[in-house]
Amino acid sequence: MSEELGLSVKKTENFGKWYLEVLQKAEVLDTRYGIKGFLVYMPLGMLTIKDIYKLFENELEIRKHKPALFPVVIPQSYFKKEAEHIKGFEKEVFWITHAGKNKLQEKMCLRPTSETAMYPMYSIWIRSHLQLPLKLYQSTAMYRYETKMTKPLMRGREFLWIEAHTAQKSWDDAEKQVKEDMEIFKKVVTDNLCIPFLLIKRPEWDKFAGAEETYAFETLLPDGISLQIGTTHNLGEKFANVFNIQYMDENRKKKYVNQTCYGIGIGRILGALISIHGDDNGLIFPPVVAPTQIVIIPIYKKDTKEKVLKKCKEVLGRLKEKGFRVHLDDREKHTPGFKFNEWELKGVPFRIAIGPIDIEKKQVSYSKRDEKNELTTPEDGLEKFVKTKLDEISSNLLKKAKNLMKIQDAENYSDLKEKLKKGGFIRIPFCMKEKCAEKLKDNTGAEVRGTLFEKNEKAKGNCAICGEKAEKIAYVAKAY
């Protein structure tokens, strides 16, 4: 639906402008809806979103999570039950106060997250240890009245996610669940979507409202700013106490469940995918979620048209049969050059072009979206060849993305401030005190995101901010 295909700006020159332009021109989404912070997802965006959902849902269901769906509205009385939780969210919720011409007896909010919608039901359902673990997820939209506006998908007032909520017998079982969540994240986001991330344990003052422990998945965008694309929380018995979720254990003793909740930012992951993999010519989709993996473009003149189209259809059929998502672009109104540009803009990872010479030589011409040159390969064995090339694209995308993920060390405050100017994560020895994090934020806008979860990184020397004895190695970055 766009009239011009070319992007007016290079990604490396002005990432912000490039991002907005590629979203609109490639028809991923439209930001022109009548309410700020609410997006319209167009087909290319929505098809990708659906595929990302499917990848996560499969991994969750393999691990015995089951789908459920709770209402979008939460009555004020439910929402108010957990004190820390409401403190964390009350500034951010949308309130429904009227219906038709009537004022509602009890106002209700759009879910900013669903603990307070789900746990009253958990309290009704859970009776015995035989029912545990209970593992439910829902794929929905969340609503938060964000006042900090950044880029579409990065922070919005309606955003798409999955939230998985579990109840376990013990703290240890909850910790195991949290680790399973991490395993799922790595499998989908890094192995399939080619996006690297850091697994960060949030400091005390930056935990999810109501959680005992918060772990965040953070990636880095090309502008050097960190983006949290998911979190998982060990809630301990906190919510169980408030919502009275108890079970009878093996010895007929009543106990509170331990809980976890896991938030997967589907929209943000799409935003990261576009930002990290795209180039000056447009989107680049990792093959796993490319709505179209392969496009076939016929090259003909009047007298070769019939022959070329026949061959294209034959190749189309062969690739379809092998399960590839493949499209033959046989539109008459556009030149091959126009089509090349359009499919590049739209991020199709693999392009095949077939002309009379290719037919004669029993070959096809092809181009990988992550490189520029056009090459040829024999028609014979094409299916296998394409598979190999798609895998190659995936590993190239991941390799490039890993190179982008800049982590630097800083030993003192002036070094830290200097390095923050260039963006990326900065590792510092840190005292783990909130006042230091506040000072840093006030002076630079950057945040102490937390410590690395997987490696227990020992700090040597003194806190890079206050100079007192360092407790841990912390990761600092500007964040969306």
Next chain:
Amino acid sequence: MSEELGLSVKKTENFGKWYLEVLQKAEVLDTRYGIKGFLVYMPLGMLTIKDIYKLFENELEIRKHKPALFPVVIPQSYFKKEAEHIKGFEKEVFWITHAGKNKLQEKMCLRPTSETAMYPMYSIWIRSHLQLPLKLYQSTAMYRYETKMTKPLMRGREFLWIEAHTAQKSWDDAEKQVKEDMEIFKKVVTDNLCIPFLLIKRPEWDKFAGAEETYAFETLLPDGISLQIGTTHNLGEKFANVFNIQYMDENRKKKYVNQTCYGIGIGRILGALISIHGDDNGLIFPPVVAPTQIVIIPIYKKDTKEKVLKKCKEVLGRLKEKGFRVHLDDREKHTPGFKFNEWELKGVPFRIAIGPIDIEKKQVSYSKRDEKNELTTPEDGLEKFVKTKLDEISSNLLKKAKNLMKIQDAENYSDLKEKLKKGGFIRIPFCMKEKCAEKLKDNTGAEVRGTLFEKNEKAKGNCAICGEKAEKIAYVAKAY
């Protein structure tokens, strides 16, 4: 999670009570959430919902509809644009007036349907005849402040549906679209879900707010009450005029598009499926959407346990490999009898039981959910046998459902009133005047649903209500 499996009431004796009990005991959904009219979908309900969505989405995408997603909120200024439309919905919308502690500058409503959310964007996007038809669908929840409360899924304040909105060049193209919608409905609902329906053209006074023509898909529940499970509307140029959706035609003339919208009541279809197919022992799922199609139950004593479980796993593997959704219930804490009852309650269409005698005789015992008796079949060729039996179940379910769909004729008002007492659709000669429909509704609670779309049924004689000359044959029923 239920403690007792048996239903306390027969479906034929008290359909209303049976329905509520089966929803809760089979764990399809829970009605105990803190806001009236808002349901919690439990895993069995949600898995089925997901499958029903998938069936429709596949048929839509085959016919070149593309997925999109528009915001759940509609600004008051958009919502107010089409006069008839707002008249139809203003009593039914939920209003968001505040966010955090702030009053919003412009209030916004939760979508009761999405014409006024989508068409402002259609107006921006559509420029040329080359872009037509535009066919977008979204799978979402809708919000209506219903005051008439009936049964869960039949009428709720949050309900799941698909809405597909198209823009075409001409009235005729829109009419073709409407017919395509009907074809999809028949394929999914009748061929796959084994639910028969009437295709009704709504009378003038009962059209969708803003539509030129409204067609409704209506099925009959076991209580003899009609349920609208979908609609499709030819909107003509009405909304295009209001939202200024114009295209340049082949001769470079500006024209208004013709539009259609198609609403598929996913939640209601689930409600109909449960109501129509279920029996005194619980749910019966049509095999196409059964979350579990086959359950395998081992029958053993201590000394035969190992052998029996081994055989069960072998059969499980064979059936899985063929793509069946099959589950081996090897829980130790329950007897086979308990398991039989539980899986009957949960509607699994095909049950396999394997004991030492079966193994000896190289057979399995089986039972079809739509009949009661247990039979045996050779292990050899089991995959094919199961496939045949599942197909048999589907055709039996449809046959039974068709027998339920009672249509009677009435020639005069007293006959009509008498027959309405027994429920079902009543065919009458009708004058097509609204005042007669109003009189009928006031006196009996029944409604003139409209005329049959597919057959042009000619009326003979006089209107069964007012006695004046009849124009058409109309279908009358009480409706949810």
